[in-house]
Amino acid sequence: MNDYDLTVLTRELSMKYFGKPFQHQAAFNKRLRTTGGRYMLSTHNIEINPKHYEKFGRDELISILKHELCHYHLHIEGRGYKHSDQEFKSLLEKVGGSRYCQALPQIQSKRKTVHYYECMSCKTRYTRYRRMDTTKFVCGKCRGNLKKI
Known part of the structure; x- marks a missing residue:
């Protein structure tokens, strides 16, 4: 149709x-x-x-x-x-209309990729679901540089 x-x-x-x-x-x-x-x-x-x-x-x-x-x-x-x-x-x-429509079977959602970062100075670890540009962001505690682990 x-x-x-x-x-x-x-x-x-x-x-x-x-x-x-x-x-x-x-x-x-x-x-x-x-x-x-x-x-x-x-x-x-x-x-x-x-x-x-x-x-x-x-x-x-x-x-x-x-x-x-x-x-x-x-x-x-x-x-x-x-x-x-x-x-x-x-x-x-x-x-004779329906108040609710029949439910569709749930679609499997894509598994989210997890990104891990670590401060090179104080060793604080960060978990993020979105990738970060490590040249633009710094550690929130000590302002040290971040690296992806």
């Missing part, structure tokens, strides 16, 4: 469940990590995490789109569009 197909599906769902047209764009956004989708307040567009569609299928996609369409239509009408608003909760229940 591409962005055009997603927009067409979103327009169909909007007419079927809300009786109102969706006049903006829906697109997949690979950069989304912690959410299934989001409604953009400034542009009125909807972005969907493609990993949810690939992992859980069309039914989960439709559920996410219903959720985002609730935000969309309530915001356009100037009504309570936030998760905490009662209007949002009741509309979401009415159309």
Whole structure:
């Protein structure tokens, strides 16, 4: 499914469940990590995490789109569009959208490289996750030169 197909599906769902047209764009956004989708307040567009569609299928996609369409239509009408608003909760229940999307399995994070430095004068040791330029930094205790160990 591409962005055009997603927009067409979103327009169909909007007419079927809300009786109102969706006049903006829906697109997949690979950069989304912690959410299934989001409604953009400034542009009125909807972005969907493609990993949810690939992992859980069309039914989960439709559920996410219903959720985002609730935000969309309530915001356009100037009504309570936030998760905490009662209007949002009741509309979401009415159309059968999900309050939360299914959780994706956690991606293994890369192991951080640890860098060790030692002061050449007082022998104080420093542990850093980012590499330091030893020509620019000195020991915090005695102002001695540092060396990577």
